[in-house]
Amino acid sequence: MEPESGANGTAVAEFILLGLVETPGLWPAVFVLFLFAYLVTVGGNLSILAAILVEPKLHTPMYFFLGNLSVLDMGCITVTVPSMLGRLLSHKRTVPYAACLTQLFFFHLLAGVDCFLLTAMAYDRFLAICRPLTYSTRMSQTVQRILVAVSWACAFSNALTHTVAISTLNFCGPNVINHFYCDLPQLFQLSCSSTQLNELLLFGLGVLMAGAPMILIVTSYIHVAAAVLRIRSAEGRKKAFSTCGSHLTVVGIFYGTGIFSYMRLGSVEASDKDKGIGILNTIISPMLNPLIYSLRNPDVQGALRRVLMGKRAFA
Template sequence: MEPKFGANGTAITEFVLLGLVETPGLRPVIFVIFLFAYLVTVGGNLSILTAILVEPKLHTPMYFFLGNLSVLDIGCITVTVPSMLGRLLSHRRAVPYGACLTQLFFFHQLAGVDCFLLTAMAYDRFLAICRPLTYSTRMSQTVQRILVAVSWACAFTNALTHTVAISTLNFCGPNVINHFYCDLPQLFQLSCSSTQLNELLLFGLGILMAGAPVILIVTSYIHVAVAVLRIRSAEGRKKAFSTCGSHLTVVGIFYGTGVFSYMRLGSVEASDKDKGIGILNTVISPMLNPVIYSLRNPDVQGALQRVFTGKRALA
């Protein structure tokens, strides 16, 4: 994918990512912190994934979606952090034009799947609590696989659309991005051609990719809350709210940071707030997800304990 030439006959062939800090003395500290965060995130999500695969008790739709979420979390942090660590080691902050757009594509692909997967998880909780008699047929293995496949297909379409659209823009300087990875808002600011159509496209697809899922999630949980409050057993209500609470926490972090990142494109300057939101999106959220789900879930805790101790579940 070649950069477009500007009116002055020159074109940007690479972007310069300033990273998180510009002080040389702080770079080793940042490297250690983010390497640790990366290893913890990959290790935590692989542990959850292993527990789901080896524990028969967790072979249910809810944990099938949770396993897919763990794969996405590993992918999301891998798209951004290793390249940042490489630049810190090499002291080279330049990123080729094609590599920048490739990173953008994969980031939006994985984030898009996350949108739909979190919606599928909310729908699963709705069926399990509000429609228990028809749950096994409405959430069969075929339905689960279709939901995941459609999520990947829709996210691919969204990511490809944005990548192709931004490749039509002219970049003729400057080429400095005040961030640690390539993303749409920062690239819009560097374009020397009009980004109005790109911004409208981002807003329109954002409504479909985020707005519609949020409405479905909220609707599902309104029905879930009504159904749970009707449960007479205090223990039953506690278990239902515990399971749903973990998912709602993840949804809140994911959508909250996403809205802040992409719905304020009128801001011309790239601030440190963007970097902070980027860290939440790509590092903190994937790292917290295994903790959120395992701390509040005795089934996952038991499975993880058996994975680490080598013990098998009792029949």
């Protein structure tokens, strides 16, 4: 996919990503820090996947969705961080136009699946706590797979729509992106043609991709909270709130950063705040998810110990 020529007959063939810091002397420190974050994130999510595979207690719908979330987290950080590390090593900050749009597509694909997967996890908690008698039939393996497949299909449509829409814009200079990866708001600022329709598209699809899932998640947890408060056992309430609390923490980080990044239509100034939100969205959140889900979960902790010690659990 090649950029269209601008009004002056020229077209941007590549973009310059300024990265996190513009001072070359700080690049080695940034490289080491983010390489460490990448390895911790991939290692932590692989550990969660291994724990789910080896522990029969974790062969449940909730952990099926958590395993898928771990795959998405690894994919999301892999889309952004390795390319940034490569530019730091080579001291080249340019990225071809096609590569920029490819990164944008895969980032929005994985983030979109995240939106729906977090909603499916909230629905799973709702059924488990509020509809326990029909839980096994309403959340069968077939239903789980359908929910994941629909999540991928919707996210693919969203990512493809944005990628095709932005490919119709003209980029005739400047070509400097004040960020460490390619994303829609920063590219809108560089376009020399009108982005009004693109911004409306971002807002409209954002409502569908984030607004509707958030409403479903909040509604589910209102019912869950009411049901949990009716549990007489203090231990039962604590266990239910612990499981739901982990999911709500992840939801808060994910949607909070996403809303800040994409729902500020009309903003024309690139800011270092965008880099900070990008770090939260693409690095910190995927790195924290394994910790959030394992710290207060004895089943996951036990499975992780067995993985590290090379032991297998028996059903």
